[in-house]
Amino acid sequence: MTPSPRRRPGLARRALPALALTGASGFLLSTLDHPSAIVDAGASTDGVTVVSDAASTTALSTPVTTPPTDPAPQSSATRATIPVTTAATTVVTTVPAAPTCTAYTGPSVSTKWGPVQVQAAVAADGTICSADAIVTPDSKSRSVAINDRAVPVLNDRAMASQGTDFDGISGATITTNAYRGSLQAILDAVASGSVG
Amino acid sequence: MAVVSSRLDTPLPPPVSPPRAARPSTATTRRLLQPARRSRMLDSDLAWLVGAYVALVIGIWSLHGGLTRFTEGTTGIATAVTQVSGLAASAVGLVGLLFTARPAFLERRYGLDQLFNWHRVLGETMAVLVGVHVVAAVLEWEVDGRWGAAIADLTGREPYMAGATVGALLIGVVTVTSLRSVRTRLSYETWYFLHLTAYLGFALSFGHQLVTGADFADDEIARWIWIALHATVTVALVWGRWGRVVRSVVRPLRVRSIEQVAPGIVTIRLSGRRLRSMRGSAGQFCFLRALTRDGWWRSNPFSLSEAPGRDGLRFTIKERGDASELLTSLTVGTRVAVDGPYGVCTPDIADGRKVLFVVGGVGIAPARAMLEVLPPSAEPVVLYRVHSADQLVHHDELVELATHRNGRVLALVGPSASLAERDPFSPAALARAVPDVADRVAVLCGPDRLLTAARSGLTKAGVDPSDLHYEHSWW
DSSP states (O other): OOOOTTOOOOHHHHHHHHHHHHHHHHHHHHHHOOTTSOOOOSOOGGGOEEEEOOOOOOOTTSOOOOOOSOOHHHHHHHHTTTTOSOOOOOOOOOOOOOTTEEEEEOOOEEETTEEEEEEEEEETTSOEEEEEEEEOOOSSHHHHHHHHHHHHHHHHHHHHHTSSOSOOOTTOHHHHHHHHHHHHHHHHHHHHTOOO | OOOOOSSTTOBOOOOSSOOOTTOOTTOTTOOBOBOOOOOOOOHHHHHHHHHHHHHHHHHHHHHTTGGGGGGSHHHHHHHHHHHHHHHHHHHHHHHHHHHHTOOHHHHHHHOHHHHHHHHHHHHHHHHHHHHHHHHHHHHHHOOTTOHHHHHHIIIIISTTHHHHHHHHHHHHHHHHHHSHHHHTTSOHHHHHHHHHHHHHHHHHHHHHHHHTOTTTSSOHHHHHHHHHHHHHHHHHIIIIIIIHHHHHHHSOEEEEEEEEEETTEEEEEEEOGGGGTOBOOTTOEEEEEEOSTTTTTOOEEEEBSSOOBTTBEEEEEEOOSHHHHHHHTOOTTOEEEEEEEEOSOSGGGGTTSOEEEEEEGGGHHHHHHHHHHOOGGGOOEEEEEESSGGGOOSHHHHHHHHHHTTOEEEEEESOGGGSSSSOTTOHHHHHHHOTTGGGSEEEEESOHHHHHHHHHHHHHTTOOGGGEEEOOOOO
8 A cells, every 4th residue: 555665554554444434434324315205105096085075165275174073983993994004994074175175085004003094185286285194093192192293293294395295203203104105195196086 | 681480489680780870760869740640539429420320311211201111012112122222322322432532530540441441341332232223223113014114214214314324334343343353353553443433423323313212302401411411522532532632742752762672672762841741650651653654643552661750751662563663663853742641550559568560571661660669668579471581671670679679570481381380370379479479469560361360360369359450451
């Protein structure tokens, strides 16, 4: 490496492994680091169902809220299918939504903590009018506490980003991923015209 | 010099030449450095510090789930293990890093070799915890058998996880290269530079602790405590570790004389204005960094072989590798950065009692230095083990210093196979050579094999283990 009259290895030779390691670390870091990528939670469009054909019209920017009309039947129905990744559940709730928006219920995405299911009102062009997780893990008090905090934030972020390409919530990563999966399935279904 | 003895109880003959008048080593008029500071730290203080730290970490842990998470089913256990192993790895690693900053309040009490032993234990513990943490995290993340997705999430799709992944890999490399079997195949500097990448590993994995970790993501107070701990250790490292290097380089000493005292062994004397403000005691060692074109990037420890004085620091160095070869070939006037001195094996440990030195090879250096400042009440006995007579160094000085203190020097010379006894440090051999061995404070210095044999023999001969003083040559 470094010519030395006494054949004593020089700094370059001694530092080479460490420098190579540092360089490899930098390369690996830049290759791996894609925190903003959409996480495919494995949902397909199969589980997406139309909730209602809302006909009334309001401005798209007006958030449409899913009325909490007796949510008990749907959540118990979903809970029965916990081990299944996608559980189609038709919900017979009428959403007083914007005319261009149709409410869909996404597939139930099961997580280690329990199922997550998103209901979203989406326009034909893919605009998200509203989104909400109607089913979240609730078997543990900690899950409830996390999701009480996380779900409103996720709803806002889904609206703000108009898609699933939004930042996750630390401490609620699994819920975030499942939420994205269920919502993305709705968006995919709308885009492909397979529902509605 | 024709001293060849195969038994331990052979005193060295009196000096063949009368002591030179100019030799400063035995002169009582030398102006010595202020002795190294003693730490007022007590074991109980350390226990309190460690206890408070452990309580803090456990407090943070239990405030954010703690044991209750283990009751939340198998997935809950995976999460709980991920959390607790990650938190513990970070907590243990921080202390391990702190020790490399050589904080004086610990170094002056326990010695640098003890700090490095602890650093090693903590580092290995941290590596195991990081391994557990990584496996548990993947188990936690996996949903419905999609391992690939879980690993992809944890290695980069989650914020800061790419850094955590690379950080864990770096910690792994640093750990593997420090395993004894690997370490011995690397040169010291190659290993050392690789070891430095642990800093990078720590820095890269810091982000995910704050953002993903259940302990800090949601709790601002815990997060600030954690940031403050990291900042403290960083400041300690910058000041204590690298600041020391900078200070030693900015105010170097110069080689005043260099002299071959035996084949492959030289004494090198350094002096300079910095000695006016330096403190140090006999028995300590310094890291030397020759400020030459091929020496500035190596720093290696060498023992003082004379009580450190205003007139200079003397080191006795055996040519054993690149670094010592470099130092033994220096010329007068070369600047040498001196970091130290370190070590707690100083004459204070005699504490009015009689002293026994068991030394091997150039391990004689600290014993030689301590002899110079021991009081006559120490009646020092030096058991000096070397493989050939030409490796006996400082012979005249040793005999003269010991004799002045009613002590003596016993030499055991020759290859192991040629010795009269298979175990020259057996309790019987020790008792025969030093009848009052059990009453003495023992100072050991030499290769690990000698240390092991001498420790075992001395303990069996009745020396209290708390009276055995030695510092491992961990470099």
